[in-house]
Amino acid sequence: MSKPVLVIGDTHAPCMLKGYVPFLKKIQKKHDCGRVVHIGDVVDWNSINYHEKDSSMPGAMEEFKAARKQVQILYKAFPKLEYMIGNHDALPARKAKTIGLPEHLLKNFKTLWGVDTWTIHPRFTDLEINGVIYRHGDKGKGGAMAAHKNSVAEFTSLVQGHLHAQFGVVYHANQGDCVFGMQVGCGVDHDHPAMSYGRVYSAKPIVGCGVVYSKKYAVAEPMFL
Numbered sequence: 110m111s112k113p114v115l116v117i118g119d120t121h122a123p124c125m126l127k128g129y130v131p132f133l134k135k136i137q138k139k140h141d142c143g144r145v146v147h148i149g150d151v152v153d154w155n156s157i158n159y160h161e162k163d164s165s166m167p168g169a170m171e172e173f174k175a176a177r178k179q180v181q182i183l184y185k186a187f188p189k190l191e192y193m194i195g196n197h198d199a200l201p202a203r204k205a206k207t208i209g210l211p212e213h214l215l216k217n218f219k220t221l222w223g224v225d226t227w228t229i230h231p232r233f234t235d236l237e238i239n240g241v242i243y244r245h246g247d248k249g250k251g252g253a254m255a256a257h258k259n260s261v262a263e264f265t266s267l268v269q270g271h272l273h274a275q276f277g278v279v280y281h282a283n284q285g286d287c288v289f290g291m292q293v294g295c296g297v298d299h300d301h302p303a304m305s306y307g308r309v310y311s312a313k314p315i316v317g318c319g320v321v322y323s324k325k326y327a328v329a330e331p332m333f334l
Contacts, residue, residue, distance in 0.1 A: 112143030149195025246271025
């Protein structure tokens, strides 16, 4: 029987919460996890997003340097990792497309962030491991209980991130089978200035991660702050 899969939530470096990596290592040891999946948005790229800019925020180079330091902390802790490109990770390529710059002129993800031994999966990929789908979460159905709705739509167990305020495992069964949808929360520091856009919403980020034992059973592990 395969070992459980550890699923890391959105980290949005340099906005990753202090203590999140030690928490992940603790959960990895607790469940004796084998493979590790980062569900997407390892970096934030606040400086180049499509929203209005806060003048107090650092420029792109300063953000890149700070983000790379946090990515390297993750890389040292988890040198073997399946990485799902998220919508924030894809911002350089999205910006290049906006101005008509060929994407092949950009540095690839491994070179840019110094993560040579990670396996990188393109944006919108559905990664299948032992009958369970892993995706970032910026495709398919959204709104409340998005992972559950997507698992029902695909009728397969499914894990996603992207929606920071959603967390937990919900099961669905018909006469023939039972599947689950799991939201893994995130690993962000809600008080970081780059996360200020979320302060107007009543639902706040839930810090945690996921552990998948099989296509029938998964555990959502919250980080109590």
